[in-house]
Amino acid sequence: MDPLLDRAPFGFLVIRDDGYVELANRTLGGMLDTTAEHLVGRHVDGLLTTPSRIFYQSHFFPILKLQGRVSEVYVSMLSTNGSEVPVLLNAVRIEAEGAPRSEWAVVPIHTRNEYENEILKARKAAEAASIAKDTFISFVSHELRSPLSAIMGWANILGRGDVDPAQLKRGIEAIERNAKLQLKLVDDMLDHARLASGKLSIDLSPRDVRPILEGVLEGIAPTAHARDVSIVREVEPGPMEAKADAERLQQVFWNLLSNAVKFTPAGGRVSAALRRSDSWIEVVVADTGKGIAKDFLPYVFDSFRQEEGRVVRSEGGLGLGMSITRHLVELHGGKITAASDGPGMGATFTLCLPAIVSIPAPL
């Protein structure tokens, strides 16, 4: 080989149509952690990663054969130590004396590869977000329509005027119930929009967390009772003061407890613990309900994510609740985590708020 080509600042390779290496330069040997001599006689499949092998066979080789050249093809080669070497290839095919072969120029692109990986990752994330938003819009339309249909149906019945008092009462209750449901959906959407744009402000002042949690437990008790779900309180004595927005913290507790009750079958149990842990106030809501699949666990607090569209529809809600909850906890300077051993194994949500450390008054 020409010494110039042998030490050129790019890899050079001559490959027969049957895929065997006829010639390689010293630079390529170095790139693949071996010598040029060791590359000769090897099959191209052994020099490429598995995905690159498929791409070579399905795209690269047919086009090279038909067009006589390919340029700027990205593949990953394999060095002898097993690491991947991302490269760009230009290749030409030469039909000479009945022994066609192709000549490859191989340029390693480590930095550019990392940059392109980032582009690819960002594009995938954008595509996933776009799909999730489309799904969300269809959920919203469905969820907003259901209570409206009920309201309109009852308004129509009551408008006829020939209803007895019992029917009138039932109708008004149904209208109120469905209007409240719709209000909750709209509130969730507004909260989500405000949080996303950073426009949700909260009013933090020293509060005792205990009565806020107990108020929510009182409020959820009738629903839990109706669903035959028992509620267990594990509240430690002592001060539980944190800087909090009482209304928003109530919303957080309500989201956690109503979810726990909603996803726990009859005969199940929901526990709510309040305790002091170092400089944190810890609230742990655990249930014996449907649990969370391992794959979905990292996305529990994401917007527009639903584990299963079918289940969400049957349970009601837009699936924004947990995303709002996390944002609200973070606005309080706290953190929230979810844990589950999998479907059917229940779930545990642990919320930590920074405690106000009371300094004893000087004697």
Added chain:
Amino acid sequence: MYDRVPSVDREAIGKRNNVKISGRSDGQVMLFAHGFGCDQAMWRYVAPAFEDRYRVVLFDYVGSGKSDWTAYDPERYSTLAGYARDVLDVVEAFDLRGIVYVGHSVSSMIGALAAIEAPDRFEQLVMIGPSPCYVNGPDYVGGFERKDIEGLLDLMEKNYIGWAQFLAPVVMKNPQDPALAAELQASFCATDPRMTRQFARATFLSDNRADLGKLRVPSLILQCSEDAVAPECVGRYLAEALEASTLRQMAATGHCPHMSHPEETIGLMKEYLAAHA
């Protein structure tokens, strides 16, 4: 399977699937179906060898080559059944019968699905580098793990970011530009990234093992040596699972023997067809 074309619309299907017919007009039909990643141009080293005796029919799947890409339906082409429907549309529109079907790679299984649905139309199937399932299973070696297929999809994406070969989307956006259109005409295996990505998923994540027992049409399996896409154990699996199949191990290496070793491919096909005439 998808609904049949409402009427025998030869011109529409001919245009949609870029159908090209050559050879003996009174000869037996030999229908060639290209594999994933390319188009009917890949048959140029093999198909002419059969034109003296056969009526040779070539076509592109919708989304590949010079087919009508506006006819692309993401739902239909999300599974191999949609591609088998393309084969049957061509078969019905051109009233093809007594067919010798030649499929490369994924088109082997697409042909099998078509022949299961319309067995009376097909005489023989020639499968070049076939695989009924590419991903390894508990009692099955397909050659790949799922992460390999995900890696392939990423690799394809990266190549579509800057690869001049894939100029087709540019042409699609500028259909009036004669220079671009001429460039596309002169190019091979032009493809739209979205459609190819879906074809890759439909191909490499398919599992047609359960369909093999339903195929009654005799088949020739051409198994390459050192095939990185369809290993030899897959060829043996198919030969055992398919009724009336003949497995021929080729000296040819790689996954495209009809392009790299056309003489051996033509020879084995002729030998089989003569013996099974």
